Amino acid sequence: MGLRSRLGRARDAWSSQLASVRASEVVDERTWQDLGDALLLADVGVATVDELLTVVRQRVGRDGVDDVDGVLGILKAVLVDRLGGVDRSLALGGQPSVWLFVGVNGVGKTTTIGKLGVREAAQGLSVVFAAGDTFRAAAADQLVTWADRAGAPVVRGAEGADPGSVVFDAVEHAASRGADLVLADTAGRVHTKSNLMDELAKVRRVAEKGSGTVTESLLVIDATTGQNGLVQARQFAEVADVTGIVLTKLDGSARGGIVVAVQDDLGIPVKLVGVGEGVDDLVEFDPVDFVEALFAVDVAA
Ligand SMILES: Nc1nc2c(ncn2[C@@H]2O[C@H](COP(=O)(O)OP(=O)(O)OP(=O)(O)O)[C@@H](O)[C@H]2O)c(=O)[nH]1
Ligand SMILES: [Mg+2]
Numbered sequence: 001m002g003l004r005s006r007l008g009r010a011r012d013a014w015s016s017q018l019a020s021v022r023a024s025e026v027v028d029e030r031t032w033q034d035l036g037d038a039l040l041l042a043d044v045g046v047a048t049v050d051e052l053l054t055v056v057r058q059r060v061g062r063d064g065v066d067d068v069d070g071v072l073g074i075l076k077a078v079l080v081d082r083l084g085g086v087d088r089s090l091a092l093g094g095q096p097s098v099w100l101f102v103g104v105n106g107v108g109k110t111t112t113i114g115k116l117g118v119r120e121a122a123q124g125l126s127v128v129f130a131a132g133d134t135f136r137a138a139a140a141d142q143l144v145t146w147a148d149r150a151g152a153p154v155v156r157g158a159e160g161a162d163p164g165s166v167v168f169d170a171v172e173h174a175a176s177r178g179a180d181l182v183l184a185d186t187a188g189r190v191h192t193k194s195n196l197m198d199e200l201a202k203v204r205r206v207a208e209k210g211s212g213t214v215t216e217s218l219l220v221i222d223a224t225t226g227q228n229g230l231v232q233a234r235q236f237a238e239v240a241d242v243t244g245i246v247l248t249k250l251d252g253s254a255r256g257g258i259v260v261a262v263q264d265d266l267g268i269p270v271k272l273v274g275v276g277e278g279v280d281d282l283v284e285f286d287p288v289d290f291v292e293a294l295f296a297v298d299v300a301a
Helices: 009-023 029-041 046-063 068-083 109-122 137-150 163-177 196-207 227-240 258-266 287-295
Strands: 097-102 127-132 181-186 213-222 244-248 270-274 282-284
Touching: 009 029, 009 068, 009 287, 029 046, 029 068, 046 068, 046 258, 068 258, 068 287, 097 109, 097 163, 097 196, 097 227, 109 127, 109 137, 109 181, 109 213, 109 244, 109 270, 109 282, 127 137, 127 163, 163 181, 163 196, 181 196, 196 213, 196 227, 213 227, 227 258, 244 258, 258 270
Parallel strands: 097 181, 097 213, 127 181, 213 244, 244 270
Antiparallel strands: 270 282
16 A cells, blocks of 8 residues: 555645645745645644745746646655655664664554564564563553564563663573564653653663664654654653654644654654554655655545
């Protein structure tokens, strides 16, 4: 299934916004206003919308474009440019490599790890899951379900155990088996008085204390929280040395523009996108696919 149908609500919302832009016969102030409103409603963010439209207007003037389709074509190109040119690969290189997943509770960390673990295992990597979310026992159980599907082991601790020690054990377990990759879950909340950010910094340090190397620190953000998610994201980015963003629930968000906002605001590439709860519902973020999917016009049945 193409990204186009999988974007679900993000696409529906954006298409209905664009419909009013497409309806205008000439490009006038109203067109620009409608386009700006559509981008804002998609959660692109005020500053970014202004910058985007300035660039689009310049090119429209330069190229003498005078029809709405031409304007939208330029907007697409500008969006692709703005999103492109960054490395989105997930780095390996440790023995084992550790990919750490951080983010507030409920954003989709455990689900993303599950999907990714199944995928990487299917591609031949030897994977170990680390149940570093010790906030509640159910978190580890959830990870075990995914690990079973991946045919990979899970290292877990007791509820309330030190997350760092669980991740450390998982890394040593992986090293002793010659495994390639540790996927480390973390909690979005903490029991102790030490705050979440301190705990994450500690987990990260401990993950590299033995034979592991943290080659990715992935911040998971829920697209349905829109611009609010950005506020939390900034905090994480400060402590966790984030190497990439996973934007989940894009299938259920009317705010596809958050992709642009996240990358612009944090300066960190969006590497993966979650488009559902199933094992196949995690896709590599591709700017061209994404922009094409958003702007595709539905063919009337
Ligand atoms: N529609 C949709 N649902 C998703 C996606 N990713 C995760 N979910 C759902 O979101 C809910 C929360 O996901 P979890 O993976 O448990 O989130 P978490 O970040 O691990 O949450 P905590 O462990 O509480 O911090 C679950 O019901 C998932 O199935 C996605 O891309 N699309
Ligand atoms: Mg979880």
